[in-house]
Amino acid sequence: MDWQTLLDYRLNDLLMLSPEVYEALHQSYLQQYAFMQWCFWLLLLVQVIWLVRYPVVLQLSLALTWAWLAYGYAYQTLSQVILAGPLFAAFLTVQSFIYLVLAVASKLNPSILRSASASSFKFGIAIAVAGIVPWQAIVAGKAALSLSYGMGILPTTLVTIGFAIVHCKGWGRWLAISIPILSSLAILILLFGLH
């Protein structure tokens, strides 16, 4: 890949794909992994009701979720049409490792965790639950883009931020949400370029 020549192109030139292909790709992804969508809905329910009391296990489950996004979404799906897909997948894999590290660090030193106030606990959980809504499909009016928690970057970022509000503080919170926020920005730029 030649990065220097990338500067010669405009954003929509660089995307190299059409909205038609983007939608068809997501439709195919959702059809192929429909059972994963059910699994993630169930996981979110378990996370909100039960795992939220066990931050270490919650962080391990988030590590698994980001690992799936890295492999199933970025590497297997986006990489089919986006040259930077493998790089994006590597970026999301780092996030998965960060959650593994946070889980180990939390176990060894529980003081890095936060005891959220009742109001911020409710706020964090509300944000996390909002991850089940396929916002992208609603905004675009396209059922093919019904990505919810675990299947797409934007809803998973919402859930991640929600749980970070509940449990993380200081540098731990930034570690937990930086890559998800940057990845969401990348997806938003992609959508902006396409439409």
Add this chain to the structure above:
Amino acid sequence: MQRRTFIGKLSCAGIAILFNPFNLSYSLQAKEAIAPILKKKIPSTREMIPVIGMGTWITFNVGKIKSLRDQRTEVLKAFLNAGGTVIDSSPMYGSSEEVLGYAINKLAAQEEVFAATKTWTSDAAEGKEQFKESQSLWGLSDFELQQVHNLVNWQDHLPFLQELKKEGKIRYLGITTSHGRRHAALARLMEQYDLDFVQFTYNLANRDVENRLLPLAREKQIAIIVNRPFGGGRLIRHLKKQPLPEWHQELACNNWPELALKYIVSHPAVTVAIPATSKLEHMRENMGAVRGRLLVEEERQRLLKYVVDL
């Protein structure tokens, strides 16, 4: 290759009509096989190629989605049935080369295509690997044309392409640019190196190359591939909202794509234009420009004035 393809199509059409005289698709094939196709010479060998080719930027980047791959195969089939041969792609275009390979293989059209691809990397060794990968993705052992994409590290890639040409793995070599960029650098290379082809952007809305690059290519006997003939789609979308000139049939053109393409390929220096499309109906419109006649300079200027005044 052209004669073989022509005779083959003619025979198939004749047999088809004999056994199924009322089948419209066979009749269409027969008509396509018999009607003359506009061709121009590649100056370095005098080989004739059709004036309309096919680009694959964005349009063939459909990943592994089978329904879209099959639809693009139909687009390629329409292109080949209409007499097209020149297909241009690049490793930069995502899965386009792989999808092309799928379509070419499915149509068993390896012998019908004039395959043109590019080297797009700043690393010399990777350039060699890229060529092998292109061979594998297209499913072809040889390419007609290999180009340095966007002048990237031409210093290392040109000698490699010359080597490939000597070995017979490619028949022509070239250099590309697009979007009207890097014209001064391209002109210097055209003056200094023995190139068979150059590729750049030229259309009714972007005519920068008329001053320097088109005359220079003519002088140096270099074939020209014109990319973005519809300005990345923006120009043709705008034109299609406008009324056709009343005199469009005098130019043997039926629609805006034909007019826009005929303007380009009728320039004496231009060899082939490569519009890209993912839609069958657009492919049919585009390929209308491969038939009829070329415009004379007076007609080109008349068309240009009409478009500028819109």
